[in-house]
Amino acid sequence: MDEKKKIRVATCSLAGCFGCHMSLLDIDEKLFDLLGMIEFDRTPFTDIKHCGSCDIGIVEGGVSNAENARVLKEFRDNCKVLVAIGACAIDGNVPALRNNIDLWDCFREVYLYEGGLEGNQIPNDPELPLPFDKVYPIYEVVKVDYFLPGCPPSADTIWKFLTDLIEGREPKLSYEMLRYD
Amino acid sequence: MGASPMNKTITIDGKTVPFVDGQTIMDAAMAFGIYIPHLCHNPEFEPHGSCKLCVVSVNGRNMTSCTMPAVEDMVVANDTPELNDDRKALVQMLFVEGNHICPACEASGNCQLQAAAYYLNMLSPHFTHFYPQRKVDASHPDIFLDLNRCILCELCVRASREVDGKNVFGISGRGIDTHLVVNSASGRLGDTNFAATDKAAHVCPTGAILIKRQGYKIPIGQRTFDRKKISEVQMELIEQIKPEPDDG
Numbered sequence: 001m002d003e004k005k006k007i008r009v010a011t012c013s014l015a016g017c018f019g020c021h022m023s024l025l026d027i028d029e030k031l032f033d034l035l036g037m038i039e040f041d042r043t044p045f046t047d048i049k050h051c052g053s054c055d056i057g058i059v060e061g062g063v064s065n066a067e068n069a070r071v072l073k074e075f076r077d078n079c080k081v082l083v084a085i086g087a088c089a090i091d092g093n094v095p096a097l098r099n100n101i102d103l104w105d106c107f108r109e110v111y112l113y114e115g116g117l118e119g120n121q122i123p124n125d126p127e128l129p130l131p132f133d134k135v136y137p138i139y140e141v142v143k144v145d146y147f148l149p150g151c152p153p154s155a156d157t158i159w160k161f162l163t164d165l166i167e168g169r170e171p172k173l174s175y176e177m178l179r180y181d
Numbered sequence: 182m183g184a185s186p187m188n189k190t191i192t193i194d195g196k197t198v199p200f201v202d203g204q205t206i207m208d209a210a211m212a213f214g215i216y217i218p219h220l221c222h223n224p225e226f227e228p229h230g231s232c233k234l235c236v237v238s239v240n241g242r243n244m245t246s247c248t249m250p251a252v253e254d255m256v257v258a259n260d261t262p263e264l265n266d267d268r269k270a271l272v273q274m275l276f277v278e279g280n281h282i283c284p285a286c287e288a289s290g291n292c293q294l295q296a297a298a299y300y301l302n303m304l305s306p307h308f309t310h311f312y313p314q315r316k317v318d319a320s321h322p323d324i325f326l327d328l329n330r331c332i333l334c335e336l337c338v339r340a341s342r343e344v345d346g347k348n349v350f351g352i353s354g355r356g357i358d359t360h361l362v363v364n365s366a367s368g369r370l371g372d373t374n375f376a377a378t379d380k381a382a383h384v385c386p387t388g389a390i391l392i393k394r395q396g397y398k399i400p401i402g403q404r405t406f407d408r409k410k411i412s413e414v415q416m417e418l419i420e421q422i423k424p425e426p427d428d429g
Contacts, residue, residue, distance in 0.1 A: 087282075140310070144305075180299075
């Protein structure tokens with residue numbers, strides 16, 4: 001059994017809140033079962049900076065800036081199966097509330113007009129990723145193989161989905177597990 | 182084989198369903214306990230036929246079941262993979278055409294658009310999002326109007342006109358510019374005689390019309406469609422509002 005090659009999984013959070021990752025950790029002691037079946041590549045749980053060749057890539061959050069797009073492309077290029085987890089990756093969700101407001105109006109509101117700011121200026125450090133005009137669901141940027149809705153999906157839902165996928169079944173959620181909120 | 186008015190039948194998904202003259206396919210199906218997905222239809226109002234979710238195959242042709250009168254010996258297909266795929270695509274288009282941010286919506290869990298999507302196993306909106314610019318009107322002391330969530334079912338228009346006798350709402354514009362308007366000089370809800378007790382304040386299938394200060398009285402997870410599928414809820418509704426079952 002030990003000789004069997006483990007399934008390699010990468011995860012990341014783009015324009016998300018890490019809530020989906022927290023929900024994954026919420027599977028609690030089943031994490032030991034999970035780690036018996038998989039090994040992690042790039043994730044917030046490891047300190048691997050770039051995604052290597054993986055079986056499954058799990059992406060939380062939408063695409064809000066150039067850095068998000070670069071990471072997403074790296075995941076798509078390296079992962080055989082790409083999963084959109086959570087409402088932000090699937091429809092933009094709360095970050096996408098800015099989508100019908102002009103980007104400069106957003107910046108001015110936050111960095112120039114907000115009271116109590118000193119030396120008001122819009123951050124312009126070259127290290128900062130370039131924001132996009134809109135927040136995009138990841139399927140509008142790359143091909144996505146599976147969707148796992150929820151904000152976040154519950155730990156049980158994530159466990160059901162992952163075990164289906166890892167054991168080679170088509171992931172199937174019960175009515176109670178399919179939630180958008 | 183008497184001549185009672187209920188001995189006419191149609192067939193829906195292989196089941197023999199009785200009807201009386203004047204009933205639509207939807208009426209007959211719901212009375213019999215067969216759920217046909219729908220959003221703009223509400224059995225308390227005249228059919229509207231606009232959302233197209235209730236399209237069924239009648240003798241091989243697609244028809245809107247909420248407007249199509251039942252006719253003796255019709256053979257209707259309803260719960261088929263093809264029709265449900267079409268219905269899912271329609272719901273997906275409604276999602277991308279508006280701004281439906283479920284986790285940020287007070288109606289989540291009580292929303293028929295969301296519940297229809299659950300029923301049809303929608304895992305993503307699939308199409309390219311429009312993220313349109315839509316207005317929120319909070320001018321009324323007791324009611325929010327959030328056009329981001331309006332799906333143009335016209336139930337509020339019908340309820341205000343037919344039940345409340347107020348004509349508060351209307352539809353304006355054409356094609357993609359079609360939108361709900363408020364019948365006041367300012368266009369604001371606060372400048373109408375709309376009241377939270379009006380029927381029109383309680384028929385919105387989504388979270389476009391919300392009563393203020395009610396939002397989270399029932400927590401997420403314990404709401405209507407968190408507990409039951411929309412098909413079950415609609416059947417219970419039919420039982421509650423069923424007119425006299427004996428012919429009148």
